[in-house]
Amino acid sequence: MNTLLLSAWFGHLRILQILVSSGAKIHCENKGGLTLLHCAAQKGHVPMSAFVMEDLEDVPLDRADKLGRTAFHRAAEHGQLEALELLVGSGCDHSVKDKEGNTALHLAAGRGHLAVLQRLVDIRRDLEERNVEGLTALHAAAEGVRPDCVQLLLEAGSCVNALTQKKQSCLHYAVLGGSEDVARALIQAGGHANVADHQGASPLHLAVKHNFPSLVQLLIDAGSDLDATDNRQQTPQHLAAEHARQDIAEMLLVAGVNLSLRDKGHLLHRDPRDPSGKKVTFKQDRRQERQQFYSVLWRLASRDLRPHEWKKLAYCWDFTEAHVHAIEQQWTGTKSYQEHGHRMLLIWLHGVATAGENPSKALFEGLVAIDRRDLA
Incomplete structure (x- = not known):
């Protein structure tokens, strides 16, 4: 950065004028290819930008820096609305792309500059223009976690x-x-929850892998396919087990059991975005009348059930192989079947309670079905 560029960067118009009068070369640039106009536009110095464009000779409006970005790009990227307006009024090219294929719309959306983005929309920039990776401005806003720009x-x-x-x-x-606000806005606008990327991963796979429980809940409510497999044939439940996401594994298991019950007619099918339907929660029921039942389940799992009987009960209650596998991944050791059984029973209880069934009756029938009438 020479003295001329520094003057433009910091908005010192009078110093720039003295340097120009003394013979400074106005077509200079730094190692990144920034010119006087780039510097003034990026920092939002409108009088400086006006002087460069109007009073200096042969200053190109659309000269690109080493990233392929013009002063128009720089003003948009850094949220300089007045500088952007000046460039638009001076006839700059609105459609130019940088070396990554980004338009000014991409840059403003990704950085969260709402006022600039609104102006670019107003001058009718193409909303579906894509960069070299195929991202639209909406992708850029979602990637940058900019809920206002997404909306x-x-x-x-x-x-x-x-x-x-x-x-x-x-x-x-x-x-x-990791943005619940952005994800909710996209879903409410009709965003599909069951789209698989090049690795076969749905948004639910990614939420599980990166440990975002609130997003897992949101995607479950949006009707995500809990049994969808990626290119490694991994379901979200497999990923939860693989990455030791115990809370998320339980959420998926509970949701899976509830879906099984719903499919059998025990629960009314509802739109996951319908606030009038029952919302699945994962907090233990602390009511006094339920505490005795929790004690019964713990005693059953830790003392009364034989090592493989918890699985028999699980299959009797329509748990799938994936459900059982995910539970088994959470503990190891010779006594781990006790923890496995207890976790399965808690998940089962949650599903039965959500279905509005009598847990005592359902437990009795389950034990009878696996030939443990003595326990029943």
Whole structure:
């Protein structure tokens, strides 16, 4: 950065004028390719930008730096609305892309500059313009965890289910960013929860892998396929077990049992976004009348059931192989069957309670079904 560029960077117009009058070369640039106009636009120095464009000779509006970004890109990327307006009024190229294929819309959305983004939408930039990786501005806003920008772009008509080169949706990026707000906005706008990326991973797979329990819950409520497999033939339940996500594994198991009951007609099918339906929660019921039942279940698992009988009960109650496998991954050792059985019984109890069934009656019938009438 020479003295001329530093003057533009810090907005010292009078110093710049003195340097220019003394013969400084106005077409200088730094190692990154930033010119006087880049510096002034990026820092939002409007009088400086106006002087460079209007009073200096042969200053190109659309000269690109080493990243392929013009002053228009720089103003958008750094949220400089007045500088952007000046460049638009001076006739700069709105559609130019940088070397990664990003337009000013991508940069403003990814950085969360709402006012600049609104102006770019107003001048009718193409909302579905893609960069070299296939990301739209909506992808960029989701990736940058910018809920306000996501909402603005959705309201402007951005395609919520656009896919990148790697077949990743905006919802994939929201989950990778760990943003419940962005994910909820996308789902409410019609975002599909069961899209598989190039590795076969759904948003639910990613939420489990990166340990975002609130997003797992949101995606379950949105109707995510709990049995979807990625390219390694791993379901979300397998991933929860593999990465020791015990709380998430329990959430998936409970949701899986509830879905089995619902399919058999014990629960009314409902829209997961319908607030009038029962919401699945994962907090233990602390009511006094339930405490005795918890004690019975612990005694049953730790003392009364033989090592493989908890599995017989699980299959009797429509647990799947994946459910059983996920439970077994959580503990090891010669006595681990006691913990496995206890966890299975707690999950079963939650499903029965959600279905509105009598747990005592259901437990009796289950024990009878596995030939343990003595325990029943």
